[in-house]
Every structure is written in structure tokens, then in C-alpha cells.
Amino acid sequence: xxxxxxxxxxxxxxxxxxxxxxxxxxxxxxxxxxxxxxxxxxxxxxxxxxxxxxxxxxxxxxxxxxxxxxxxxxxxxxxxxxxxxxxxxxxxxxxxxxxxxxxxxxxxxxxxxxxxxxxxxxxxxxxxxxxxxxxxxxxxxxxxxxxxxxxxxxxxxxxxxxxxxxxxxxxxxxxxxxxxxxxxxxxxxxxxxxxxxxxxxxxxxxxxxxxxxxxxxxxxxxxxxxxxxxxxxxxxxxxxxxxxxxxxxxxxxxxxxxxxxxxxxxxxxxxxxxxxxxxxxxxxxxxxxxxxxxxxxxxxxxxxxxxxxxxx
Amino acid sequence: xxxxxxxxxxxxxxxxxxxxxxxxxxxxxxxxxxxxxxxxxxxxxxxxxxxxxxxxxxxxxxxxxxxxxxxxxxxxxxxxxxxxxxxxxxxxxxxxxxxxxxxxxxxxxxxxxxxxxxxxxxxxxxxxxxxxxxxxxxxxxxxxxxxxxxxxxxxxxxxxxxxxxxxxxxxxxxxxxxxxxxxxxxxxxxxxxxxxxxxxxxxxxxxxxxxxxxxxxxxxxxxxxxxxxxxxxxxxxxxxxxxxxxxxxxxxxx
Numbered sequence: 001x002x003x004x005x006x007x008x009x010x011x012x013x014x015x016x017x018x019x020x021x022x023x024x025x026x027x028x029x030x031x032x033x034x035x036x037x038x039x040x041x042x043x044x045x046x047x048x049x050x051x052x053x054x055x056x057x058x059x060x061x062x063x064x065x066x067x068x069x070x071x072x073x074x075x076x077x078x079x080x081x082x083x084x085x086x087x088x089x090x091x092x093x094x095x096x097x098x099x100x101x102x103x104x105x106x107x108x109x110x111x112x113x114x115x116x117x118x119x120x121x122x123x124x125x126x127x128x129x130x131x132x133x134x135x136x137x138x139x140x141x142x143x144x145x146x147x148x149x150x151x152x153x154x155x156x157x158x159x160x161x162x163x164x165x166x167x168x169x170x171x172x173x174x175x176x177x178x179x180x181x182x183x184x185x186x187x188x189x190x191x192x193x194x195x196x197x198x199x200x201x202x203x204x205x206x207x208x209x210x211x212x213x214x215x216x217x218x219x220x221x222x223x224x225x226x227x228x229x230x231x232x233x234x235x236x237x238x239x240x241x242x243x244x245x246x247x248x249x250x251x252x253x254x255x256x257x258x259x260x261x262x263x264x265x266x267x268x269x270x271x272x273x274x275x276x277x278x279x280x281x282x283x284x285x286x287x288x289x290x291x292x293x294x295x296x297x298x299x300x301x302x303x304x305x306x307x308x309x310x311x312x
Numbered sequence: 313x314x315x316x317x318x319x320x321x322x323x324x325x326x327x328x329x330x331x332x333x334x335x336x337x338x339x340x341x342x343x344x345x346x347x348x349x350x351x352x353x354x355x356x357x358x359x360x361x362x363x364x365x366x367x368x369x370x371x372x373x374x375x376x377x378x379x380x381x382x383x384x385x386x387x388x389x390x391x392x393x394x395x396x397x398x399x400x401x402x403x404x405x406x407x408x409x410x411x412x413x414x415x416x417x418x419x420x421x422x423x424x425x426x427x428x429x430x431x432x433x434x435x436x437x438x439x440x441x442x443x444x445x446x447x448x449x450x451x452x453x454x455x456x457x458x459x460x461x462x463x464x465x466x467x468x469x470x471x472x473x474x475x476x477x478x479x480x481x482x483x484x485x486x487x488x489x490x491x492x493x494x495x496x497x498x499x500x501x502x503x504x505x506x507x508x509x510x511x512x513x514x515x516x517x518x519x520x521x522x523x524x525x526x527x528x529x530x531x532x533x534x535x536x537x538x539x540x541x542x543x544x545x546x547x548x549x550x551x552x553x554x555x556x557x558x559x560x561x562x563x564x565x566x
Binding site: 052053054055056073074075077078080082084086088089090091092097101102103104105106107108109147 | 316320322332395400404407411561
């Protein structure tokens with residue numbers, strides 16, 4: 001796969017503001033789905049805005065399909081479709097006309113057959129003559145995607161596509177992205193929701209305070225950070241953790257009433273069976289057992305905190 | 313390479329909106345101008361002596377057309393670009409492979425087309441009320457086109473500058489309309505006392521109305537060349553300002 005987006009030492013310093021992007025470099029292959037994760041103000045939208053031409057960088061370069069976004073901006077922008085975070089549609093325009101308009105802006109010749117295909121794939125064809133103000137929130141989001149796809153772009157940017165939407169709509173958006181993946185569209189999305197990134201992305205980039213902290217394949221990231229925690233409640237409190245358990249990293253709670261054990265669900269042997277056997281052998285009676293997946297939120301927070309500590 | 317598709321898309325989009333609100337777009341300015349003809353042309357005009365040999369009703373036709381062209385050009389163009397800023401759809405224009413020339417040509421071309429269309433309807437309407445003879449039809453159309461283009465550019469700048477609807481309306485209401493009224497829409501500058509005539513000649517709109525009136529009656533308050541120079545200068549200044557706004561992103565990419 002060849003790189004369709006190449007970001008090299010990209011920086012953005014807003015006047016009278018903090019550095020929004022700090023020497024960010026990344027490469028995205030054709031057909032990939034990449035999720036950029038980060039809290040508010042991390043620099044995700046600035047990164048997308050620079051690539052799309054909405055914001056002028058203060059340093060570094062960006063190439064889209066081999067075209068520099070500043071020197072060869074027309075060719076670069078023709079390859080890009082952007083779905084903004086906010087729902088921004090002309091309220092009195094019909095669905096088909098607003099999609100036609102966007103296609104025209106990109107200088108593409110009229111092609112209603114292609115637009116019909118796009119609208120049908122997004123379940124909007126039946127609403128083609130409806131004014132956008134008459135549509136539900138989910139449909140409006142899909143209209144924005146249809147507009148972004150109207151000129152057949154190679155790369156689609158989705159800026160927080162599910163921000164502020166309900167669970168059902170979020171699932172609906174995931175299905176849309178899945179369909180686009182099958183169509184071979186390269187997608188870069190930003191999100192607050194780690195679950196969303198895990199669900200959709202081939203790779204995840206974590207960005208905070210303008211710095212790209214890491215960029216890894218989703219499976220690898222989840223393998224590294226996706227641990228589980230086993231809590232074993234005891235009938236009788238223990239005065240101290242037995243040495244043979246402590247050697248294996250098992251901890252005793254402060255009140256002595258529960259044992260804790262972190263394990264990796266991906267490893268061949270989790271050690272749980274061995275642990276339970278040891279408890280039986282030591283005569284420690286178990287009241288209850290519970291497991292908890294270390295949430296992606298925790299993973300993210302630990303990443304951000306660790307990197308911040310490293311930097312300090 | 314200019315993205316002609318983008319110019320066509322914006323132009324068509326704006327004109328479609330114009331015809332979608334046809335009553336507001338055409339009927340309203342035509343009706344108010346007809347009222348001017350009835351009041352100043354038929355009712356009061358009959359009691360006013362001819363101005364430099366031209367019946368008063370006919371004398372005000374170029375001024376009324378200019379009044380409409382200036383107001384319509386500014387308001388249509390200003391609203392055209394302000395509305396995407398207000399609704400947030402401005403991002404579409406900024407991420408498209410279209411530069412300031414295409415975006416300006418689309419919006420300004422549509423705004424100028426609308427105001428020219430309305431001005432021509434007003435001219436046709438005037439034939440029902442007063443006898444109007446056009447001495448220099450080519451120059452009449454040239455002044456009409458150039459003035460519509462120049463003031464559509466000015467309106468475009470106002471739309472880019474405006475942060476709210478109040479700002480959008482304040483320049484047409486507080487600046488353009490007074491300049492037109494004081495620029496000789498209803499009188500000749502030579503009718504003023506010498507001091508006020510000198511003051512009136514500091515008003516750039518007077519040069520446009522004077523040139524336009526010359527194309528009708530062969531009479532002008534200022535030399536026609538100066539009128540052409542004034543409108544040409546205005547176009548150059550406005551284009552330079554728009555290019556600067558797009559290059560810096562002022563009020564556009566903030």
C-alpha cells in the first residue's frame with residue numbers, strides 16, 4: 001500500500017495561543033481507517049483543518065496523493081472530502097441539490113447516476129427532494145457524508161462524527177463507515193470515544209497538547225494496554241498476602257478482604273486456574289469473583305499521563 | 313487553472329435562491345421604485361419645472377435605477393457570502409479546490425446579475441409612466457454592468473467583514489442609501505449652491521449617477537471620463553481588498 005497522506009514535522013502556533021500542533025509527523029496508507037484520539041483542544045481538529053486547507057500551518061509539510069497542500073493545493077483538495085463536526089447545512093436546500101452543489105464546487109462534471117449511488121448507499125435516496133431542515137439529526141449527518149463523497153474523493157475526514165449523538169445513531173454511523181471501508185475509501189476520523197476508535201480503526205493515533213503521542217495498529221495497541229483485572233472477595237480477611245501469591249503479582253486490599261490480579265486475556269495462559277487452585281490449596285475461601293476490562297478510557301488516560309511524566 | 317465548475321455552481325446556487333424568493337427579490341424593489349415614479353414623477357413631478365430641458369419624471373429614471381442597482385448589488389452580495397458564514401457552510405468554499413477568484417466570481421456575478429435584472433425591469437416599468445429616451449444605449453449598459461459589478465464587490469467585502477446581521481445591514485442603510493440620495497439621484501448637482509455642489513462632488517456615487525444619466529440624456533455633472541475612472545478605481549480597490557482577505561483569512565478562517 002502506498003501512502004496517500006504524508007504529514008512531515010507539522011506545526012501550528014496560533015497568535016496569542018498555545019501551540020496547537022507540535023512537530024507532528026505521520027503517514028497514512030490508501031484504504032486505511034485511522035482514528036485520532038485526544039481530549040478537547042488536543043490538536044485533532046487543527047490537524048484535519050490544516051490537511052483540508054482550512055488552517056494555514058506555521059511549519060512542516062503535508063502531501064495528499066503526492067500533492068503538496070500549499071504548492072499544489074487544487075490537486076490535493078480534489079482528493080479530499082471533509083465531514084465537519086457541526087451539522088452545517090443550508091436549511092432550505094434539498095438533499096439532492098446540496099449534494100450536487102458540493103460536487104460542482106470541486107469542479108466535477110454533473111453525474112446524477114453517481115450521486116444516486118452515493119445517496120442510496122447512505123439510505124438517503126428517498127429523501128432526495130426533502131429540504132435538509134426536515135431531516136432528523138442522523139440523516140443530516142449522512143447528508144454531510146454524502147456531500148463529502150459527492151466528488152468521489154480518495155480520502156474522507158470525519159471530524160468527531162458521533163459527538164453528541166445517541167447510542168443508536170452512533171451504531172448507525174459505524175455501519176456507514178464500515179460500508180465506506182468496503183468501498184476502499186481512506187478514512188481519518190477524530191473521536192473522543194475510544195470504543196469507537198477500537199470498533200472502526202485499523203490504526204489509532206493518540207494526540208494530546210499538540211503532540212502525537214503514539215500511532216499503532218488497533219490490535220497491537222489493545223494488546224499492549226487491554227488488560228483485565230480479577231478481584232477475588234474472601235470470606236475471611238487475611239492479615240497479609242501469602243508469599244507464593246505475592247510473588248506472582250497478586251495484591252491484597254488494605255482491609256484484607258480481597259485479592260487483586262492483573263492478567264492479559266490474549267496470552268495463552270491467564271494464570272486464573274492456577275491462582276484458584278493455589279487458593280484452594282492454601283485453604284482461602286472465596287466469596288465472589290469479578291473481572292473488569294481495563295477500559296480504553298483508562299488506557300488513554302494512562303498513555304497521556306505517562307507521556308506527560310516522561311516529558312517532565 | 314480556474315475551476316469554472318465552482319464558479320458555475322456558486323452562481324447557479326445563488327440565482328436559484330433568488331428565483332426561489334422571487335417576490336422578495338424582484339417584486340419588492342420594483343414596487344418601491346414604481347411608488348417613486350408615482351410620487352416624484354406623476355404627482356410632484358408635474359409641478360416641478362424641467363431640469364436642463366428634461367421633464368422631471370424622466371430625469372429621475374437613471375437615479376432611481378442607480379439607487380436600486382447600488383442597494384441590490386450591495387445587499388445581495390453581502391447576504392450571499394454572509395449566509396454561509398452564519399450557517400457554517402462557509403467551510404465548503406474554503407476546502408474546495410476553488411480560490412478567491414472563483415468564489416468571488418460566483419457570488420459577485422450572481423449579485424450583479426440580480427441587480428441588473430431588477431434595474432432593467434425598472435427601466436421597462438418607467439416606460440409606462442414617463443417618456444424615456446436613451447441617448448447612448450451601449451454606455452448605459454456599460455455603466456450599469458460596471459456599477460453593478462463594483463458595488464457587488466463592495467457588498468461582498470461587507471459580507472466578509474460582518475459578524476452579525478446588524479453589521480450586515482448597517483453599511484447599506486447608513487452609508488449607501490445616503491450617498492445615493494446625496495449623489496444626485498433626484499436632482500442635478502448644478503442645482504445646488506456652489507458650496508454644496510463642491511461638497512456633493514466629493515461623493516463618489518455622484519460620479520456614477522452622473523455618468524449613467526449622461527448615457528440617457530447626454531447631460532452630466534462631471535466629465536464622463538471621470539465617472540468611468542471612479543467606477544474602475546472602485547473595482548480595483550475592492551478586488552485588491554478581497555484578494556487580501558482570502559490570502560490572510562481575515563474574518564474568514566478565524
